[in-house]
Amino acid sequence: MASTRKPTFKPATAPRQSKAGRPRGDSAEVISAQRSVEPEAKAPEKPATTAKSAVGGSKAAGRPAKDGKTLPADNVIAFPEPKKRRQRRLVLWTLSIVTVVVGALIAGAIFSPVLAVRTITVDGTTLLTPDAVQKALSGLEGKPLPQLSEQEINELLKPLVQVRSATMEARPPSELLVHVDERVPVALLKQGDSYVMVDVDGVQLGATKDLSAVALPLIDAGVGTTNTELFKAIAAVLDTLPADILARMSTASAASADAVELKLVDGKTVVWGNAEDRELKSKALEALLRMPADPKVPVSIYDVSVPRHPFTK
Structure with missing residues (x-):
């Protein structure tokens, strides 16, 4: 005996849309056996290769693109640094090193106790004795030769009225020679x-x-x-x-x-x-x-x- 039970179907939760994006006019419940195929994922477009010269390393690697994505480092071509710029930088570095070394040597000579005055020799005296001049300059003993000046020597010799002027000659490592120009009695x-x-x-x-x-x-x-x-x-x-x-x-x-x-x-x-x-x-x-x-x-x-x-x- 044939069954008198009618088949029942569960309606869809949302109306299907047509290709035009509008719901279909009929609201009949239809069983669809159409196979759903996911569209293939599009491969990301390869950004255009940029070519920029890099100095001391490229800044383009990891740089954000206009669309917010980050450009990979292998997309940048780094050109070698120009020869003139490299030579100029090398010259500047060399000059800087030489300046530092020379400055250190000069500073060492100026303040080095190795060049301290230990002997004061005097010539050109007639009215005065060399001992009198040496006594007036005794305060210079122990002072490095590079720190001495003729102005300082003439200031120390001012009390000796017989001295018109004096010049100095440094004789490393420790001798100071003073040439005295005496006044001439007339x-x-x-x-x-x-x-x-x-x-x-x-x-x-x-x-x-x-x-x-x-x-x-x-x-x-x-x-x-x-x-x-x-x-x-x-x-x-x-x-x-x-x-x-x-x-x-x-x-x-x-x-x-x-x-x-x-x-x-x-x-x-x-x-x-x-x-x-x-x-x-x-x-x-x-x-x-x-x-x-x-x-x-x-x-x-x-x-x-x-x-x-x-x-x-």
Whole structure:
């Protein structure tokens, strides 16, 4: 006997859509036996290969692309660094290393106790003794030679009025040689029972009680102090004379700045005149004094006031 039971079907939970995206007009419940096939996954598009030169390593590796994805490192081509840039960097590195090494060597030399002053040698002294100069510079002992300067040495020698200036010479590892330029005395001034040696600037360089012990002319006491015009005129004349001729002078005086006169130790007179053309007058006087003496024509005056026409009488 045939069954009278009708088959039952469970309706779909959601209406199926047509290809146009709209639900079908009929809502009939249909059994579908169509096989569902998943679409094949699309392979990711390979990004275009970028070619950029890299300096010290490429920055493109791992760089995010426009779509938010990260570019793989093997997609970047790194070109070699230009030769000129590489050479320039090498030169800069070399210069930096050399600068550091030289700076270290200089710093070591400046502060190294190996170059500390242990011996001070002095030359050029006549009025002073080397011991006096060494004593004034004793504070430099133990100081590295590269740290010394001539300005510092001259400051230490200021109390010694006989020193006009001084220069230094470093003799590594530990010797300092000081060349002293002393003031030159040109005359004597009488002060009480003593005679004071003075230079062209009127600086007192020493004193003696024996006038004959120093071969320098005595400036007439009537001239006055060393800051007068007369003293400056006489001192300028004496400073021009050679040492051997200066030693032959006995006295120097001046009635005015234009009338300077000198007396030789043998009593003869030198008429000098003013302080102009001092070099030429000095050469003219030197020539006159070297002329052979003529007993028949004794000379008592040498006149060089007009140096281009000097004469004797």
